[in-house]
Amino acid sequence: MLYLDTANLEHIKKASETNIIQGITTNPTILLKENIQREAMIQEILKITQGTIFVQTAGETVQEILADAETILSVFQDSRIALKIPAHFEGVKAIKKIKMEKEEVVILATAIYSTEQNVLAALAGADYVAPYINRMQNNRIDAYKVIRETRKIYDDQQFLTKILAASFKNTGQIMETLCAGSHTVTVPFDLFKNMADKELSLGAIRQFNEDAFVLGQNGEEYV
Ligand code: E4P
DSSP states (O other): OOOOOOOHHHHHHHHTTTTTOOEEOOOOHHHHHHHHHHHHHHHHHHHOSEEEEEEEOOOSSSHHHHHHHHHHHHHHHHEEEEEEOOSSHHHHHHHHHHHOOOOOOOOOEEEEEEEHHHHHHHTTTTTTEEEBBHHHHHOOOOHHHHHHHHHHHHHHHHHOOOEEBBOOSSSHHHHHHHHTTOEEEOOOOHHHTTTOHHHHHHHHHHHHHHHHHHHHHHHOOOO
């Protein structure tokens, strides 16, 4: 139930070593940070991770989105490649069209700031929706209410669509989002690592290891 929100190869390698990451989510901004062209970058990511890799379509109109979706699917020809499509009006049309023609293509509806968009994306057949938690909060939108409402509607209507919440700036947001009912989340590497590496734990572990050393464990007889 955890995806990594990055295209940084070092971060993907380190996170993949835990074997608890289900896949990678990217967008044009994330790819631009790595300064490599989209196709080349995704080919590299495919080599170092086993999970699903979400690649976002560019374009405003349904025609532009469908054309870029076709490019993404034909360039990679890999069942691990999934599409990310923005959930505005044109995007919802594109999601439905792709699902009618190629049901097997996995689609994550993205750039979501409301419950309404989650409902339309689910009706169009999106497999996942990505509500943007931190960005909603920056705009004084009650992000956790969006998650609660969406989960209730999905459960009541028996939609198969899953909430894959995105846009996090601290681990508290991640936990609140999961408690509000998000099925899964995608998180940047620093927050992924910070979910385990708490300062208090690191201090406690340091003390245990110093005491183990004094006891003569770990190859060093000290007393
Ligand atoms: C992932 O799907 C989103 O594109 C991403 O999480 C947005 O995060 P940001 O708000 O940090 O840019």
